[in-house]
Amino acid sequence: MAPETDPPFRRIAADLRRRITTGELAPGARVPSNRRLAQDWGVALATATKALTVLRSEGLVEARPRVGTVVAAVPASPAAVPASPPRPASAEGELSRERLIAAALEIADAEGLAALSMRAVAARLGAAPMSAYRYVTSKDELVLLAADAAFGEAGYPADPPAGWRPRLELGARTLWSLFRRHPWLAELGSVTRPLLLPNLLTHAEWALAALDGRGLPAATVLDIHVLLYSYIEGLAANLEREARAQAATGLTGDQWTDTRFATFDTRAAATRFPVFTRLTAELGEGYDLDLDTLFESGLTTLLDGLAPRIDGLAPRIDGHA
Template sequence: MLTEPPYLRIAAALREAISQGELPPGAKVPSTRQLASAHGVATATAAKALDVLRREGLVRAEPRSGHVVAGQHTQAESKRPALTRDRLVRTAIAIADAEGVAALSMRGLAARLGVPAMAPYRYLSGKDELVFLMADMVYGETGYPARKPEGWRAQLELSARTLWSVHRRHPWLAHLVPLTRPWPLPNLAAHNERALAALSVFGLNAADLCDLNVLFYNHIQGTAIHLERERHAMGATGITEDQWMETQARGYSALTGSGRYPVLARMIEDLAEGYDLDLDHLFEIGLQALLDGLAVRYPVGGAVSERQDLRA
C-alpha cells in the first residue's frame, strides 16, 4: 500500500479538528509556518494541505488574516444540484484524478459537495462500494467501433490502446486490486470480452486462454502503475524525477566505477546526454513485443496439436 503523502496527513488532521468542533466556523486556521513547524515539513507542503481543504470548502482565505474555517452555506451554495449516486461517484473520480485514491474519504467527499458528512451513506455503503463504482465508471468511458478491425493483432492493439488511454486518464486505477483478486466489473468485462475474442483465434483451452488474457492486461496495468507512483513520489518529495536522479548520481558512479557491471556502465556512459523514460513509448514497444511473441508461438492456421501447451 502506498504511504500517504505528508500534505494529506496534515489535511486529514485539520479536517478532523474542524469536524470535532475544535476549529469552529470563523476560527483562524494555523498558518503554513505553524503547520510546517508542528508537522516537520516544508511550508510548501503545509500550503498544499490548506489548498486541499480550501477546494473541499472547509476553509477559505481571508485578506490579511490567512485561512479561516468556512461558516454556514450561503443561499447561492444551497442551490447546488441534488445529491445522487452518480454525482457522488463522478466527484470522487475527480478527487482521485487530482490527488489519488489515498486522498479520498467519505467525509472529504461530503465536504467537497457541501453536504452533511453522513449524506453520502444514503447512496453508498462506504468507501469500498464507492471505489468499485468509480472503477466501473471509468472503464466504461471509452467504447469501441461497431466494426472490429481485421485480424487478431489489430483487434488486440485496439483493445490495449483503449485500456491504456483509460489508465492514462486515471492513474489511480492500476493500484486498486491485484491481478489475483479481480473485481466483477461489467465495464471491464467488456474490455476483456474484446481481448478474449481476439485471442480465441489460437484455439487454446480455457486455462491457457485465461493466462494469455491476464498476461495481456498485466502489460497494461503493470506499466500504468508507474504513472501514479511517479505522481505520488513527486507529491511526497517535491522534486522531479530528473532532480531525483541527480541525487542518485554518486551511487550510480560507485556502481559503474566498480568494474563489476561493464554493460550497465557502458549504457550509462552512452546515455550521458540524457534519457527520458517515456511510459507511453514503453507501453507501445512492450505491446508489440508481446504480440510478436504470440504470432511466433501460435501461428494462426497451424495445427493445435503442434502448439506448445503453456502449462506443460
C-alpha cells in the same frame, strides 16, 4: 484574516486566500493538500477539504489531475471574493449516487486513492459526512463505482478491425489511455482476484473475442488475456507511484535521478557493475525513460512473441498450447 470566532474551515480558507491574492502563491503553484492543511491546522481532514472547496467555488484554485490543487491561472481579485462564501451548489438535498461518483473520481484523480474517503467526498459536495451513506454503503463500494465509471469512459467500434492483432492493439491502447487518465486504477486489485466490474468486463470481452474461434483452448485464451492485461496494468502502476513520489519530494523523475547520479561513485561501480557503467556512459545526456514509448515498444514485443501461439505455429509445450 478571518476572525478567531469563524469556523476553522473559514480561517483556513481566509489564510490561503490572502496568500493567493498577495502573490505569495502564484498562479499554477500547488496549494497545500487537504492532509497537509489538516496537520498544520490541527483539524479533521474533512475540515481542510471544506476549506479547499470554498476556494474552488470562488475560482481561486482548481484541481489538476495527478498534481493536486493549484492556484487558478487567473485568480479572482480580492474585491471579487465574497465576504461570506455561498454554500456550494451541491447542497445535501441535491446529493445523488452519480454526484458522489463524480466527486470520488475528481478526488482520486487529483490526490490519489489514499485521499478518497466518504468524508472527503461529502465535504467536496458541501454535505454532511453521514449523508453520503444514503446512496452508497461504504468507501469500498464507492471506489468500485468510481472505477467502473472510469473504465466506462472509452468503448469500442461496433465493427471491429480485421485480424486478432489490430483488435488487441486497439484494446491495449484503450486501456492504457484510461490508466493514463486515472492512474489509481492500477492500484485496485490483482489478476488473481479480478474485479468483475461491468465496464471492465467490456474491455475483457473485446480482447477475448479477438482470440475466440482460433482453435485455442479456453485456458490459453484466458492466459493470453491475463498476460496482456497484466502488462498494461503493471506498467501503469508506475504512473501512480511517480505521481506520489513527485508530490512527496517536489522533484520530477529526471530531477530525482540527477540528484542520485550526482553522488554516484562511477569509478567504484565500473569494477562491480561494468555493463551498467558502460551503458550509462554511452547515453551521454542520460536515459530518457518515457512510459508511453515503453508501452508501445513492449506491446509490439509482447504481440510478436504471442503471434506464433495465436496463429497455431508454436510447438505444443504445455497443457494450454
